[in-house]
Amino acid sequence: MIRIRRGVVQKITAQRPGISELLVEVEGELQKAINYDPLTGDVAAGDEVILNTTAVYKKLGTGGAHFVLANLANQEIDVPEAGHIMKLRYTPSQVKVLAVEEPDSPHAAVMQQANSLEGTPVIIGTLHSMLAPAAAALKKLAQRPLKVVYLMTDGAALPLSLSRLVWELKEKGLIQHTVTCGHAFGGDLEAINIYTGLLACKHVLGADVILVAMGPGIVGSGSRFGFTGVEQGEIINAVNILAGQPIAIPRISFADARERHRGLSHHSRTALGSIALTKATVVLPKMAPEKLELVLRQVEESNILSKHELAICEGEAALSALVEYGIKVTTMGRSVEQDPEFFLAAGAAGVYVANLAWP
Structure with missing residues (x-):
């Protein structure tokens, strides 16, 4: 279900809040990749990363770029204490958020x-x-x-x-x-x-x-x-x-x-x-x-x-x-x-x- 490969970040090509667009060397080629910074941490040139390469490999509509699953140079990331609602539930990438309607929310x-x-x-x-x-x-x-x-x-x-x-x-x-x-x-x-x-x-x-x-x-x-x-x-x-x-x-x-x-x-x-x-x-x-x-x-x-x-x-x-x-x-x-x-x-x-x- 998931095709996983190692890669090395060569360049950060663009950044905006929450995301870094990368060029990575993977399987002997330079290819595009996306790092979601809140999920896998900050990334820099030279970092070795684990990539989900499935969509590009299958030439799917969601292809065009690999996705960073983990950054081996940044292996421990903490989360804010507030909130307990999980999105992407029961997956390795589940995300904890502070939902607007939960009791801890200021709203x-x-x-x-x-x-x-x-x-x-x-x-x-x-x-x-x-x-x-x-x-x-x-x-x-x-x-x-x-x-x-x-x-x-x-x-x-x-x-x-x-x-x-x-x-x-x-x-x-x-x-x-x-x-x-x-x-x-x-x-x-x-x-x-x-x-x-x-x-x-x-x-x-x-x-x-x-x-x-x-x-x-x-x-x-x-x-x-x-x-x-x-x-x-x-x-x-x-x-x-x-x-x-x-x-x-x-x-x-x-x-x-x-x-x-x-x-x-x-x-x-x-x-x-x-x-x-x-x-x-x-x-x-x-x-x-x-x-x-x-x-x-x-x-x-x-x-x-x-x-x-x-x-x-x-x-x-x-x-x-x-x-x-x-x-x-x-x-x-x-x-x-x-x-x-x-x-x-x-x-x-x-x-x-x-x-x-x-x-």
């Missing part, structure tokens, strides 16, 4: 009383790359400054620090805080599940808008239900249970060569048409007439139209905002220019929320 009393989102808009995406256009639209178009909080689920990457995008969005003020829930970790706050994660965004961090999506690296199989993006439907249900206002980003593309993702992706058709049991606002972007006609037909055929409210918004302002803020983002390796409808859909959701009647 425990607030979380004990929190039971409603009080109508807070919650934009729910599937792919991680949807964050950027939605956040850019909120920053650019809202009638007043909004506090935007990103809630990262455990549907894909678990360490938030892997995301360069989130780091950049925080640095540029497009999102203000982060929360990680489930087995995802590394946010400004940790939460045990999606419900307490949402409530922490609202009542501890004071979110005006909550963005929810998994980290980098959605998992899919090509089968109807076999992808981690099904969580979008379940998150819609959770937001409604907590009296929030769910706004769903549909996955739309006319650049993806796979027929199941043409127009409205089968991911969206399943998550919104079958998994979601409660109502959301599904925002479509304005597109060329023939493209919009196809997507509207797919929306109707997949039971989305009868279950949810539909809105159509212009998403171009979000793409202009990405350029203004100097944010370059890709999806499945494709740029905004190569796959505009995908990013227009995420941007349109941000435009829709930015144009709500804010007090």
Whole structure:
């Protein structure tokens, strides 16, 4: 299940909070590796490290870099005393966190009383790359400054620090805080599940808008239900249970060569048409007439139209905002220019929320 090799760190190529990107010599070659500093300690050139090389060896979508399992030059690491909630439970890499809702948390009393989102808009995406256009639209178009909080689920990457995008969005003020829930970790706050994660965004961090999506690296199989993006439907249900206002980003593309993702992706058709049991606002972007006609037909055929409210918004302002803020983002390796409808859909959701009647 795990392919393990020894390597020697040759160079640190990049660092940001919680993560170091490395070049390591392994099996006679220079290859990329990632060290999660809070898990395996600081790293330096010359350190001998133990690497999980499985994904690169198998040429998987999660490949491209090895992961440091242990640094033989830094074998003992202590943890803060506060907190007793474990993430990645019962694995060699289990992580102890101070969860926002546990008794040791300074926010425990607030979380004990929190039971409603009080109508807070919650934009729910599937792919991680949807964050950027939605956040850019909120920053650019809202009638007043909004506090935007990103809630990262455990549907894909678990360490938030892997995301360069989130780091950049925080640095540029497009999102203000982060929360990680489930087995995802590394946010400004940790939460045990999606419900307490949402409530922490609202009542501890004071979110005006909550963005929810998994980290980098959605998992899919090509089968109807076999992808981690099904969580979008379940998150819609959770937001409604907590009296929030769910706004769903549909996955739309006319650049993806796979027929199941043409127009409205089968991911969206399943998550919104079958998994979601409660109502959301599904925002479509304005597109060329023939493209919009196809997507509207797919929306109707997949039971989305009868279950949810539909809105159509212009998403171009979000793409202009990405350029203004100097944010370059890709999806499945494709740029905004190569796959505009995908990013227009995420941007349109941000435009829709930015144009709500804010007090």
